[in-house]
Amino acid sequence: MPAVGGPLVYSGRARPCDRTSGAAPDMNRHTLTVAVVGATGVVGRTMIQILNEREFPVGGLRLLASGRSAGRTVSIDGRTLEIGEAVPDAFEGVDIALFSAGADVSMELAPAAVARGATVIDNSSAWRMDPTVPLVVSQVNANDLEGHPGIIANPNCSTMQLAPVLMALRDAVGLERVVVDTYQSVSGTGADAIAELEGQIRAHAAGQAPVANVYPHPIAFNALPEIDVFLPNGYTKEEWKVVTENRKILHLPDLRISCTAVRIPVFVSHSEAVHVETREPITPERARELFAAVPGVVVQDDPAAHGYPLATEAAGRDEIFVGRVRRDVSIADDRGLAFWVVSDNLRKGAATNAIELAEVLRERGWVASAAARGARPFAAFQAAAATEAPEATA
Numbered sequence: 001m002p003a004v005g006g007p008l009v010y011s012g013r014a015r016p017c018d019r020t021s022g023a024a025p026d027m028n029r030h031t032l033t034v035a036v037v038g039a040t041g042v043v044g045r046t047m048i049q050i051l052n053e054r055e056f057p058v059g060g061l062r063l064l065a066s067g068r069s070a071g072r073t074v075s076i077d078g079r080t081l082e083i084g085e086a087v088p089d090a091f092e093g094v095d096i097a098l099f100s101a102g103a104d105v106s107m108e109l110a111p112a113a114v115a116r117g118a119t120v121i122d123n124s125s126a127w128r129m130d131p132t133v134p135l136v137v138s139q140v141n142a143n144d145l146e147g148h149p150g151i152i153a154n155p156n157c158s159t160m161q162l163a164p165v166l167m168a169l170r171d172a173v174g175l176e177r178v179v180v181d182t183y184q185s186v187s188g189t190g191a192d193a194i195a196e197l198e199g200q201i202r203a204h205a206a207g208q209a210p211v212a213n214v215y216p217h218p219i220a221f222n223a224l225p226e227i228d229v230f231l232p233n234g235y236t237k238e239e240w241k242v243v244t245e246n247r248k249i250l251h252l253p254d255l256r257i258s259c260t261a262v263r264i265p266v267f268v269s270h271s272e273a274v275h276v277e278t279r280e281p282i283t284p285e286r287a288r289e290l291f292a293a294v295p296g297v298v299v300q301d302d303p304a305a306h307g308y309p310l311a312t313e314a315a316g317r318d319e320i321f322v323g324r325v326r327r328d329v330s331i332a333d334d335r336g337l338a339f340w341v342v343s344d345n346l347r348k349g350a351a352t353n354a355i356e357l358a359e360v361l362r363e364r365g366w367v368a369s370a371a372a373r374g375a376r377p378f379a380a381f382q383a384a385a386a387t388e389a390p391e392a393t394a
């Protein structure tokens with residue numbers, strides 16, 4: 001069987017990176033059997049790489065994927081690893097299963113994995129808004145992990161890089177309203193989209209017409225205000241994830257928050273323009289101090305030297321970068337801030353956070369479900385008013 005894909009050229013660890021964004025593993029404790037479901041995908045392969053980089057104490061590693069990929073191999077850091085088929089019995093003896101194979105696979109297989117004693121950290125949207133399942137960013141609400149029912153949801157990438165920054169403002173001055181516009185890389189869609197952007201750039205250079213299969217329009221030299229399906233309320237599902245996931249993670253079920261999500265021709269790292277109305281006044285200087293104090297957040301804000309976060313610089317890093325912090329002049333009384341947030345969507349936006357959560361579970365003795373430990377089950381904060389929950393139109 002042929003190997004799947006090549007090395008991770010887009011989001012490989014480009015340079016040394018401090019473990020600033022989560023709990024460090026305790027190497028004195030026992031090892032765990034870990035499964036990665038979706039091991040041939042861009043995020044799955046990044047998960048394997050980060051388990052290795054962070055020296056997560058993996059006693060046994062089971063790489064799983066659909067029957068189509070079973071028997072093939074992946075090449076990670078020079079090692080060749082074989083893929084098994086993701087079926088219920090593959091989870092026998094697994095302690096932690098990292099899922100990144102889409103919502104349908106998670107809906108079907110996560111309960112089967114839990115029934116066999118595994119704890120699932122799921123990177124799909126399948127369980128994120130289930131009120132019994134914690135949705136966790138390591139720096140923001142790790143305590144929510146304590147009551148997990150065997151499934152833990154990893155937030156969407158566009159939420160992941162925003163919640164730690166909003167947390168800093170929530171805790172210091174309160175949040176009144178948030179408006180975020182995203183500029184998202186094609187690796188958020190997957191390997192096919194990376195190949196499509198490359199193909200369209202090559203076609204352009206050769207004077208040929210672009211071929212678009214993954215997206216409804218050419219992505220090269222374009223900006224597409226459509227990520228995921230449209231909902232009846234006019235938002236896309238990606239935009240609605242930003243709304244609902246931030247509310248759940250920040251324990252602010254009534255937070256006023258809106259989003260426009262845009263796909264741009266960048267390979268790795270999502271960028272976000274954020275406008276926040278705060279309860280109390282705040283200066284940009286104070287905001288920079290608050291952001292810099294959040295573990296895993298780095299302030300890069302030197303406009304005179306053209307210093308601000310860049311997608312190309314964030315790719316391969318685990319931190320969340322914040323810059324262009326300034327007063328939002330449309331809001332009175334110094335209660336408005338505008339800023340720019342950039343992070344690697346494959347790493348902190350997906351794989352790194354999932355493994356940070358596994359580290360916290362292990363550190364705190366929470367790998368088994370709350371029921372197995374006799375802990376109080378997790379229950380999400382509920383909105384005072386019923387939250388609109390539109391269904392997808394497609």
Ligand code: 2RA
Pocket residue numbers: 156157158184185187188189227238345
């Ligand atoms: C995207 N947010 O970028 C998705 C990936 N989870 O399309």
